[in-house]
Every structure is written in structure tokens, then in C-alpha cells.
Amino acid sequence: MIPMIDWLIFAVLLLMVGAYGVLTAKNGIIVLMSIEIMLNSANISLVAFSAYSSELHGYNDLMGQVIALASITVAAAEVAVGLAILLVLYKRYGTIDVDKMNILRW
Amino acid sequence: MWIDGAWLIPVFPLIAFLIISLVPKKWLIYEGGGPYIIGLSTASFIISILVIIDVLNGHTLTGSASPSISWIVAGNVEIRFGIWVDQLTAVMLLVVSLVGTLVVIYSVGYMHAEGERKRRYYAEIALFISVMFGLVLASNYILLFIFWELVGLCSYLLIGFWKEKPSAASAAKRAFIVTRVGDIMLMSSLIILLQSVGSLDFVALFRNDSLATMSPEMATLAMVLLFGGAIGKSAQFPLHEWLPDAMEGPTTVSALIHAATMVKAGVYLVARSFPMLVQAPDSLAVIAVIGGITALIAASNALVMNDIKRVLAYSTISQLGYMMLALGAGGLIIVAFLHEGAHEGIGAGYSSGMFHLMNHAFFKALLFLAAGSVIHGIGTQDLRQMGGLGKVMKVTSITMLLGSLSIAGIPPFSGFWSKDEVLATTFHAYENAAAYNDVFLLLWIMGVATAFMTAFYMFRMWFMAFSGTQRSEGHVHESPRVMTWPLIILASLAVGSGFAMFIGSGFFSFMSESIASIGSNVVVEAVDPVEQLVEIFSSPLTYASLIVSVIGLLTAYMIYYKGKWSVANLSKGIAGRMQRLLANRYYISWFYDAFAYNIVYGMSLVADIFDRYVIDGAINGIAWLSRKTGEILRRGQTGYVQTYVAVILLGACLLILFLVLFGGGR
Numbered sequence: 001m002i003p004m005i006d007w008l009i010f011a012v013l014l015l016m017v018g019a020y021g022v023l024t025a026k027n028g029i030i031v032l033m034s035i036e037i038m039l040n041s042a043n044i045s046l047v048a049f050s051a052y053s054s055e056l057h058g059y060n061d062l063m064g065q066v067i068a069l070a071s072i073t074v075a076a077a078e079v080a081v082g083l084a085i086l087l088v089l090y091k092r093y094g095t096i097d098v099d100k101m102n103i104l105r106w
Numbered sequence: 107m108w109i110d111g112a113w114l115i116p117v118f119p120l121i122a123f124l125i126i127s128l129v130p131k132k133w134l135i136y137e138g139g140g141p142y143i144i145g146l147s148t149a150s151f152i153i154s155i156l157v158i159i160d161v162l163n164g165h166t167l168t169g170s171a172s173p174s175i176s177w178i179v180a181g182n183v184e185i186r187f188g189i190w191v192d193q194l195t196a197v198m199l200l201v202v203s204l205v206g207t208l209v210v211i212y213s214v215g216y217m218h219a220e221g222e223r224k225r226r227y228y229a230e231i232a233l234f235i236s237v238m239f240g241l242v243l244a245s246n247y248i249l250l251f252i253f254w255e256l257v258g259l260c261s262y263l264l265i266g267f268w269k270e271k272p273s274a275a276s277a278a279k280r281a282f283i284v285t286r287v288g289d290i291m292l293m294s295s296l297i298i299l300l301q302s303v304g305s306l307d308f309v310a311l312f313r314n315d316s317l318a319t320m321s322p323e324m325a326t327l328a329m330v331l332l333f334g335g336a337i338g339k340s341a342q343f344p345l346h347e348w349l350p351d352a353m354e355g356p357t358t359v360s361a362l363i364h365a366a367t368m369v370k371a372g373v374y375l376v377a378r379s380f381p382m383l384v385q386a387p388d389s390l391a392v393i394a395v396i397g398g399i400t401a402l403i404a405a406s407n408a409l410v411m412n413d414i415k416r417v418l419a420y421s422t423i424s425q426l427g428y429m430m431l432a433l434g435a436g437g438l439i440i441v442a443f444l445h446e447g448a449h450e451g452i453g454a455g456y457s458s459g460m461f462h463l464m465n466h467a468f469f470k471a472l473l474f475l476a477a478g479s480v481i482h483g484i485g486t487q488d489l490r491q492m493g494g495l496g497k498v499m500k501v502t503s504i505t506m507l508l509g510s511l512s513i514a515g516i517p518p519f520s521g522f523w524s525k526d527e528v529l530a531t532t533f534h535a536y537e538n539a540a541a542y543n544d545v546f547l548l549l550w551i552m553g554v555a556t557a558f559m560t561a562f563y564m565f566r567m568w569f570m571a572f573s574g575t576q577r578s579e580g581h582v583h584e585s586p587r588v589m590t591w592p593l594i595i596l597a598s599l600a601v602g603s604g605f606a607m608f609i610g611s612g613f614f615s616f617m618s619e620s621i622a623s624i625g626s627n628v629v630v631e632a633v634d635p636v637e638q639l640v641e642i643f644s645s646p647l648t649y650a651s652l653i654v655s656v657i658g659l660l661t662a663y664m665i666y667y668k669g670k671w672s673v674a675n676l677s678k679g680i681a682g683r684m685q686r687l688l689a690n691r692y693y694i695s696w697f698y699d700a701f702a703y704n705i706v707y708g709m710s711l712v713a714d715i716f717d718r719y720v721i722d723g724a725i726n727g728i729a730w731l732s733r734k735t736g737e738i739l740r741r742g743q744t745g746y747v748q749t750y751v752a753v754i755l756l757g758a759c760l761l762i763l764f765l766v767l768f769g770g771g772r
Contacts, residue, residue, distance in 0.1 A: 022751055031747075098747055105745025 004055075007048035014041035028086045028096035032079060039075045043068040108156035109165050110173070112191050115150045115157070115199065116239035119206075122146040123232035126225060139225055140214050143232045147210055150239065151203040158196045162616070167191040169309055169623075172245045183300065190245035190308055193620035194377055197460055198242035198370070201467040204599075205366035206235040208592040212475050213358045215589035216482055227267060231362070234260035238367040242374060247296050247306040250378075254292070254339070254371060258285050261368045265355040274354035284348040288338015292375075295331035298324065312381040312623055322386070329389035332379055333396070340372025340426045343400040347695050349423055350407075353415040353487075357478030360415060364422040365471035373429045373463050380437060380456060380621050387441045391542050394434025394535070398549035401427030403692065405559035409566070410688045413487050414477050417567045418470070421513065424556055425466045431549060432459035432528040435535035438546075442538045444625045453618030453628035455534070458527035460617050461607070465520040468603050469512040472596035476506035479585040479593065480571060486578065489570040496572035498582045501590040503572040505597040510568050512600045514561035515655045520604030522652075526642060527614075529553050529651050557651045561658030569666035608635035 014037060021034025049056075050064025086096050093100065126139035167173060167189060174188020210231060217224055237260060241253035259282075266278030300306055302320045310316065317325040336342065341349035349369065353360055363369060376383070376393060383390055401424045408420035436455015443452045479502040480495060481487055496503040512519035515526070532553055536546035576582065584590070606613040611632030618630040633641075642648055690696065 019755055023748055023755075101747065102745035105743055 004048060004052045008045055011041045011045040011048070014038075014044065026097050026099055028089065028098050029083075031098060032082045032086070035082075036075060036079065039071060043071055046071070107160060107165065108153065109160040109167060109191055111153060112157045112167065112199075112243060113189050115153050115203070116236045116243060118146040118150045118153075119143065119232045119236035119239065123229050123236060126232060127229040131225065139228045140210065140217075143210050143228050143235075144207070144214070147203065147207045147232070147235055150235075151207045154199040154203040157191060158200055161191065161193060161196040162610075166193070166620075168620075169312075172309065174245055174307075178248075183304065185248050186246060186307060187249060188245035189243045191243065193617055194374070194460065195242050197464055197617065198374055199239070201370065201464055202235065202238050202242065202366045205467055205471045205596075206238075206362065208471065208595060209358050209362050209366075209475070210235075212361075212478070212589050212592040213356075215586045216358050216478055217356065223267075227264075227356070230260055230263045230267075231359075234264065234362065234367055238371070241371055245308055247299070247308075247311070250375070251292065251296060254335070254375075255289065257368055257371055258282060258289065258339070261352070261359075261363055264359040264363075265352045267355050267359065271354065277348075277351040277354040281348040281352050284345050285338040288335045288345060288372075291331045291338070292335025295328045295335070298328040298331070302328075308378075314381070314385075314624065317382060317385040325386040326388045329379070329383055329386040330392050332382075333376060333389060333393050336372030336375050336430070337396065338372070339375070340369045340430070341400075341423050342372070342396050342427065342430060343403055344694065346400060346404060346423045347691065347698065350411075350416050350419040350691075353413065353419055357415065357474060357481060360419070361471050361474035361478065364419070364474060365467045369422065369426055370463060370467065373426060373433070373459070376430065376433050377456065377460055377463075380433075381624050383437050384440050384444070384624055387438060390434045390437035390441065391545065392434070394431050394438070394532075394542075394549060395545065397427045397430025397432075397434055398532075398552045399427070400424070401431060401556045402552045402559075405556045405563070407688055407691055408563040409559055410685050411563075412489050414480065414489050414492070414567060414571065415474075415487055417489070417563055418473055418477055421473075421560065421563065422466075422470055424560065425462070425470070425513070428525065428528050428553065428556070429459045429462050429466070431553060432456075432462060432531050435531045435546060435549070438535050438542060439531070439538055440621075440624060440628055443627065453621055453630050454527065454614055455531035456621055456628075457614040457617035457630060458524060458531050461613055462524035462528055464606070464613075465512070465524045465600075465603050468596055469509045469519075469521055469600035472505060472509040472593060472600050473513065475589070475593055475596065476502050476509060479589055480506075482585050482589070484578075484582050485580060489567060491578035492571040492576070493574045494572070494576040495582060499572075499584045501584065501593060503568075505590075505593040506572070507568060508597045509600050510564040512604075514564050514659055515557055515651060516561075516659070517652070518604065519601055520599075523604035523607050523642075525557060526648050526651055529557070530645070530647055533647055554651055554654055558654040558658040561655040562662045565659050565662035566666050569662060573667050608638065612638070 018034045018036075018038030018041060021037065022031055025031050025034060046064040046068045048064075050061060050068075053059065053061035053064070089101065090096050122139075122143040122145075125142050129139075168191070172188055172190045174186040176184060177187035178185040210228070213227070213231065217227055220227065234257070237253045237256040241250060241257060244250040244253055262278050262282040265281050266275050268274045269278075296306060298320075299311065302324065303311060303316055305311070317328075320328070338345045349364075352363060355363075383393075404420045404423035404427060408417050408424065411417045411420060432455055436453070436457075436459060439452050439455050480492065480499065483499055483502070484492060484495065486492070508519065512521040515522045517523075529550060532546055532550045536543055536550055610616075612630070612635075614630040615632045618628055622629050687693075
């Protein structure tokens, strides 16, 4: 069995990849995708904790898996909203480059 | 018992005020709402009469019988809302309700041509009458002070009724500001009383030892400051100059202010505070001296005025001075005899002051309304343009003659009886008020001199207006009956109200009951009318004041009717210089103006600079600081979503780092 710590390291690496994407990407869709990656890293750590729960405190705790499922649902809805926003931005400015979206400044 | 319904008296005119000022114009069918106030003030008059009958039968609402409800409670100070009805209140109710009602009836004729503005006029008159009722019914000094201020407000509004005239607007402001000087003194007195007695209820303050907790100096100061309020309100020297200027208002308003409301409030305050004043005798001497000086100065000013209303205004000030003189002298007589057992009628001074107030209310209302009738008929206030009006305005001239005879103190008109008693009281004080003997001899001489001048200027005015031939062009007409009937009613009162001295047990015995709490020997015994008459006419003092009055009258007759002595001759030399001094009102106004322009204006400039650079500087500095800070901090808001994300992640990392380093582990 893969040890618990490996899962967590994997989740952290995934989070870093996502964060790097969010901070550096110019394209709005790539930013959205990076956010999804970050969300999935969280899901992985949740499922891992759930799977190792009997080892950690003696009984099988399914809460982590339940929350992971709920998180995936929310992520789907969030992507729908995010894409809709990007669509509107494109219609209005003819671009989805986040570097151009700076009208909320001083 | 009608006396329990005394609280209704101020409510009726208040309802009239609300109706006239709030109901839409189209529903006020007639004369801008005049009939409402006539009807409702007549209702107040009827209830006043019923209350007065109850008081005459010996029922009063004073002391613990005075009904009141708790109103404001703060710490251990409780302010109550209640009414206080005694003989003094009864006299004031009679004066205010009768004169007030007659004035509003007269107004229907006098204000007929005012159009839309009549509504404002009637609303303000209704409020004026209402708050004056409230003032005389109040059962503590806070309530009295509130109504006192409202009376001042109403007189401000009414003096400035023709607000488009700059002189009227400034006269209104002057009346308001000058009386405010007195009001501040009154307020400081009330604060001292509240501080040391702990209550401003009449019940607590009118006990015989109410001021015993204060040092005598403090008590005197409090009482002199209390009188300071009356100096402003009743136009006593040196704050008397606002009243002649107040002639800029409609004549009906002057009649109301001079006869029933406003200036009588000051005399009422002094009379009401008698149980306290006798505990600080020095303040009574101040009252008498100020009263005597005012009487003389104002009477001398009235000698040379050419505006019919200004003559009457100065005569009011002078008569108010008489009332104060009587109250001050009467109070000192009470102090002298209070602890010496039975002494006949030591409350007569107090009663004569109030007697003069009542008689003055009737003849002064009459004189003002008659003057208003003259102004209505000829269209000018200048005596030099009148003359010969007696032939056309018969009712006006005869009623005004009766009023003039009354104020001049010719028997048997009402002014004679009360003025005689005022002077007798002053002389009595000369004989008895130990520490102030010489002062009162001087005051008595001043009073007699005033009586001479009063007779002179009143008949100068009457002869200039009604005898001879008209000195200006223009058609003159007698006023309508709605104006002459109030004159006739007031004239019969001006002739007859003096006989109140002889009816039943007599006015003095009735009046002095209201200060019976000071000591039982202040109550004047009922005297047989014949005995009283003999007493009055066997005293040489009576003849002194009577003879000077007649001489004054005859002098006016010789100069202004017969033309024996030329007026032009009197304008030369020392007499002319005197005349200029009087016509310029002793330069008192000039002095106030100079004081205001130089000293007060200078102080205001300093305050202005302080305000502009220190207060405003601090406020503006704070604003500048926030703006600059904002300008620096706004640079952080780049508008790039990735900057924000980076900051959030950095924050999260720092948080985790903090937890790992200082979290303390599990």
C-alpha cells in the first residue's frame, strides 16, 4: 500500500502546479483550468484521509469521500459560471487575456 | 368646580393656532381664520371668568392643592407639569383673556386689508395668547421659563409681521436679542436656585425659609438675576430701548404686547416671586430703584416724541416702572414689618403694583387701539400731520380722552386710584424701610415728577391729534364698528376698573391673599369704601400727585391747544439742548450701537479668526491627511486579478509558516 505521506506530497505538488498556472497564465481559460487542478489536489487529499481513516483512528470514515464528491459538483457549477464570465468578457473586449482586465484599479 | 378646568384656558387658543396654521386655506372661509380665534379666545375668556369667580369664593389651586404630573426626572431633580391658580393668576387671566379677545375682534377691522397674510397674523396672535395663559398658569419656574421664551418668540414674529420693511425686521431682531440678555440672567438665576434648593417648583421655593440654605449674598444675587429677566421682558432701564422700536409691528400687536402679554410677564414674574424676594431684601431695593429710574427716564422721552405710537410706548415703559417701584417698595415694607406682629395692610404695596398692572392693561389697550383707529383713519403715525381729528372720529377721540384722563391720574378714572396707591406705597417705604429711607424719598419725588410728565405728554398727544385743524391733506374717516366697539368696552373699563378697590372686600384685600404664605399680617383687612375714600382724600400725598397731574394737563393745554407759548421758542437754548437729548433717547441706543460695533464686533473678529484658522484648520488638516494616505495606498490596487491571487497565496503561506513555527504542534 502506498503510504499516506506520498498521497499528500502528490496533492501538494498538484496544488503548486495549479497555483503556478493561475499566477502565470495569460489566457483566462487556462487560469480556470489551473483552478480546477488546485481543487482536485484538495479532493485527492480528502480521499486519501478517508482511505487511511481506519489506520488513523480505528474506523472507516467516509466523510472525506462525501466531501470530495460535493466539491466536484461545486467545481462543475463554478466552471459553468467562470466560462460564462469569460464568454461575456470576450464579447465585450474581444479578448480573454487576464492581463488586459485591469479596469478595477486606482 | 370650574377652577379644576383652568388648564383648558391656554388650550383653546392653542387649538385656534393649530386650526388656522394647519387647515388648508380653502376651508378657512372668512377673514383668514379670524373667527376661529375670536370664538376660541371668547371661550377662554368665559372659563377665565368662571375660574375667577371660584377664586373670589376662596378656592385656589396653590401649594399641595396645585395639580401636576411628573414630567422630567433626572437624578434627584424632578420637573413637574402643572397649574397654579391663585389671586395673582386670576388677575392676570382676566387681563389677558379680556384684552386678548378685544384685540382680536378689533383686528378683524384693522387687519382687513392685509389679504393672505391675515392667516399668519391670526395664527401668531392665537399662539401668543395661548402661551401667555400658559405663563401665568405654570406651577414651576421651568414651565414658566418655557412659556416665557415662547412669549418672546411670538412677539418677535408679530413685531416683524411686515417683514419686507427693513425697519420692522430689525426691530423684531432687536426685541428678540435685547430680551435675550434678560432671559440669560433669568436662566442663571434658575440654575442657582436649582443648585441650592434642589427644585424649581413653586411649592418648594415659596416656603418662608426656602433660600435659607444659601448665603445671603448668593440669595440676593439669585434674586437680582431673576429680576434681570424682568428687566429685559418688561423693558426696564437699561434694556428698555427695544419697546419703542417694537412699534414697527401692527398696532394691534403693540396693544397686545403693551397691555396684556409680553411686558406684563416681567411684572408678573416679580410679583410671583414675592415669597422669595422678601427673603433677600436688597434685591427689592434694586427693583424699586430700577423701576423709579425707568419711570422717570421713559416719561421724559415721551415728552418729545412725534410718533403717536412711540409716545404710548414710552408711557408703557414709564408705567411699568411704576409697577416695579410699587412692588419693590411694597416688598421692603413687608420685610420691615413681617416680624413686628400686626401692622395694618403691609401687603398694600404688592397689591397696588398689581392694581396698577390691571388698570394699565385696560387703559393702555384702549389707548393703543384708539391710536390704531387714528392711524387707520388718517394713514400716518406722525402727530405733526394730524390735528382736528376730533370732529370726524368722535368715538375714537372720546374714548382716547377717557384713556388719557385715566393714565394721567385724574379722579375718578382708574389710573388715579392705582397711581395714587403706588406713590403712597413709595412714601410709606420712605417712612419705614430702615436702610433705604433717603433713596425712597428720592424715588417718591421721581414718581411725582413722572406723574407730571405723564399728564403733559398724554394731553400733548391728544391735543395734537384731535384738536385744532388738520395739518395734512387726505380724507379722514371714522373706523368701522368692529373697531369702535372694543374701544367703547375698554373705555368703560378704563373709567371703571379703579372702583375694584371698593367692591366687596376690595381689590387690595383680595390681591394680598396670594402672598399670605409670607406671613399672616400681609393680608390687607377689608375696609369700608367710605372710610377708604376719606383716607385717600385726607392724605396730602394724594393732593401732591393730583396737583402735579393737573398742572401737567394744563401746561399741555396752554401750549398745544391755546398756543400761548410757542413750541418754536422751546427749541432754543438750554431747553432746545434738553429736547435734542430727549429726542435722541439719551443716546442709549447710540451707546448700544457703539458697543455692538466696536467691542462685540471686535470680539467676533477674533472668534472668526480662531474659527477660521484653528478649528477649521484642524478639520481641514485631518481631511488632508486622509486624502494623502489614500493616494499612497491606492497604488496597491493594480486591478490585475493575478496580483490579488498572488497576495492571497503569499498570505496563506505566511499563515502556514506562522502555524508551523508558533502553533506549538499538536
